[in-house]
Amino acid sequence: MDVGAAGDGAIGRVTTVVVSRDRALALTRSLPCHAGRVVLVDNGSSDGTAELVRRRFPHVEVVELDENRGATARNLGVHLARTPYVAFADDDSWWAPGALARAAEVFDAHPRLGLLAARVLVGPRERPDPVCALMAASPLPAEPGMPGPGVLGFLACGAVVRREAFLACGGFDDVVFFFGEEERLAADMAAAGWWLAYVDDVVAHHHPTPPRDPAARRALATRNAVLTAVLRRPWRIVARRTLAAALGDPATRRGLLAVPPRLSRALACRRRLPAPVEGALRTLEGL
Template sequence: MNALAPAPGSQPASRVTVVVLTRNHVRQTVDTVARLIALPEHPRVIVADNGSTDSTIGLLASLFPQVRIVQGLRDLGMAGFNRAVALARTEYVACCDDSTWFAPGALARAAQLLDANPGVAVLNACVADADEREIHPACLMFAATSPGGDGLPGPALANFMAGACIFRVSVFRALGGYEERLSRGGAEELAALDVLSAGHSIVYCENALAHREPLYRWFTRTQQCTLARNSAWVAWMRLPARDALAATGRALAVFARQRSLGPAGFALLRGAFWTLRRRRVVPPHVVLLTRQVRRAQRHVRVGIPAMAEKYDRSGQRAW
């Protein structure tokens, strides 16, 4: 018998590791992990804890000894995924937060699609509420603004939801993970540009269903300013000057609407030197894709629910 083959009657090893990002949400985390380990794919589950001070770590260790816990000493935001993904021993990793879980069969379908499409590095799941009656505004926007997907297993994307995606582990590691300075928003935007620049594709996959409760959440004034600031920083790091100036203008408009033009504007300026040191303009085909999506967003925004203006674009809980 092949030593690598599963024993008769045993479950085959999962092709996907699921990483759950959490901080101080013990009830949601326990519920999410229980749902994940009950999946028919039997995925390996790693919990990336961002410095929880409640009973999250102890209770998870007691209830789910088979789950690996990567405990951080502080809140790293999205960068908390990095250490956990580094420990994955599968070809693919599915990332979610403590209020998001994948539907039965979704991970298997995602692995099959990635197997059949080696040029695709990231699949963005279709995120719906538990009853599947409402779709996350980000997914509606992705579907409505994609320029198409010739030769791809779904609509091509210029961005993805960091908390509802399936990644090729090799690509994630080659990127170096998420940038810690953008951990409060924008890290997935930078990662997406780097994925596309490396010649890979990002695809929206309706067949990879994920559930989320609550489906979306409103941002505070500070969080909206942070997202706008970080998006401008990403533009200066990767996009042509024309696009970077436009992103800066959008950020200033958000600061003004949130009555934080002075403090937020100063924070934006303070990061300018760091972003310019990291500047590496993406290839023309990536610029074209981002511009196509941006133009489409202006046309379809009126058809998307009003909360789409304030949804958590990363799919990640804003702590």
């Protein structure tokens, strides 16, 4: 790690929020790669994560939760950040040297920028995540002065947010809870008038472990896609996603069966997006 980057004035304007649960070993590899202030929100771990981090990484501020709060645990980290910008990281990801200083410079130069989506390099071979190619080729029109292609989605472990914008839009929600939580937040930030842009020269590293149960993840993705549609999209989009799940494989049908317990909460929080944002989402879905 370039320790000189940590002393850069710009990086002092960014706090990195890491959320983890029962991944102490992964943290011993990723935390040494972080520069600047780091807040770790321990999501109800039972493997001694909090104690290990306090002992081995005393510079990291540890917040220990007594239960798993999913993606909403990041909201607590953002509230605790005292910097105008907040970078997210998973327990198996970290930001490249100089990346956060560069991100702060981009935010400083673009007051309407609410979220910066970075280039994410995956694994030891550092192959760009396929999502990055999609964001780089975004068909959405970039407004004059925007620092990169306009996007309506992002990878949480490769995103930096303007703290003010994130909190004003409610952060991540407890309806989706985890996995695919980015979709609703991105739409709400755009609806509030904030720019979301892909900036290729801000880089994050991600070394994920293969999912232990791919079918379970597919079921979770299905559940959350339907719930997100209920939260913000027209009913025909809800119907389309529901039908696709019902006609899919056993995993997607299992995900659809997991929707009802969270449906009342989703309906209570339902709010239609402005026409321009809904139109932009349809443009992306049409691809």
